[in-house]
Amino acid sequence: MTGKLPIISFDHVDKFYGDFHALKDITLTVREGERMVVCGPSGSGKSTLIRCINGLEFHDSGVLTVDGIEVHENSRQISRLRQEVGMVFQQFNLFPHLTVLENLTIGPIKVRGVPRAEAEATARKYLERVHIPEQADKYPRALSGGQQQRVAIARSLCMESRIMLFDEPTSALDPEMIGEVLDVMVELAGTGMTMVVVTHEMGFARKVADTMVFMDAGEIVETAPPETFFTAPKSKRCRAFLDQILEH
């Protein structure tokens, strides 16, 4: 990974919600093509961290650069940045009033100005990629949770993003549907996409992560490749957390 260029870099980033110190002096680099998995107890700032990357939240101090664009509230390039960065949410957030195909094409057509026919062709290609080409004309609520989340992944892919963020993509799914979503994510990792994934799915992390990040109380406690992270975590907090979630 060291040969590749940094595509996301946090430099002493802090974020507050009122008095609550959500991100504490975060310094972190994600390189092009890197797959980073972020874990940690709830409220540790993992979601805030990745929501800062595409400007859904804005940090209060420090420098955050994504794909050469400095992220801050007044950035003129924030829309271009968001097109470069796809995001998959815990609650899918599909557009319920649009069909699956329309969910996938509305971004390219309205934001990027892609012609409809071309956008639909791309959309069908990505529906194929997430293994649900036959659901194109249905409305989201006719789909299972796992299928909805795969549509959400395809929606981000349709924007031809270079970076994909996943905010606990399997936490809202029934257990039997987690596998199908993780499979799609593993395949996506195989294409060389830069991915930052907040998840507690440690099996997935072991399989695809280049870097593991453990956060607690707004701080990055540990950053390590998965081999050392799972076998020899340095910090006590990280060890305690891993013991808890790996027990099951």
Place this chain on the structure above:
Amino acid sequence: MSMAEPAFTPRGRPLPGRSPFARTVDSVTFSVVLYAVIVGGLVWLAYGGAQAMGYNWQWYRIPQYFYTVTENGFQWGEISIGLVKTVTLSATAFALAIALGLVTALLRLSGLIVCTGVAIGYLELIRNIPLLVLLYLFYYVLGPIFGFDRYWASILTLAVFHSVLISEILRAAINAVPKGQWEAATSIGMSRAQAYRYIVLPQSVRFMLPPMTGEAVHVIKSSAIVSVIAVAELTTIGRNIISDTYMSFEIWFTIAAVYMALTLALSIGVTLLEKRYATES
């Protein structure tokens, strides 16, 4: 529950039914009969009272005010013409009110202090002036200044008055769309305007349809107030006919019934529309 009771009941034993009295009171027949008795009683009282006053009922003279058929052919009557005026007046005012209400709601939700301030100022200003006074302001003050006639003074009054109520309906409907929808729209690079137009507003329609119907009915009813500046709509026509014929009882009953028919038709229409909308999406 006491422990002495058996833990199970024999299979297939029917549960005790409701008492015959409860069943009767709860039946459709009973409610229809009760309704008929109450309405009948009221009509009887009114009619009896009118008879006691020596009122001379002349219902046979009413139909000519809806339409007449003579050797000159078919002709609409005054009430029908007034009804059309009421409908066009209300419809124009309602359309304008929606536009104004949307602007107010969006300003209020913009998050910019100046815009929110303007919206709240407008809201409080209009909300705290009685409709009648607002009408006088538009007709006697703003009309001469800006050069619009009584018809447009009426439309603007109704539009402004109802835009305030509509903006609150729109605001609630927009806020009812989950925050995740905004985030999803934002995360694919949509601007705020695009997110409103393609994602949020289409979804808020189903939240606003029922209260908006109520508001449309409200506009039609409050349009009666423009009769004080003699715009020739339904209520004004009613007053004019009475001053010619002195048939106040018949005419006011008729005018009330026409308003009711209009608003009921509107409500029923929207209910049907809503059902279709609900099954389609």
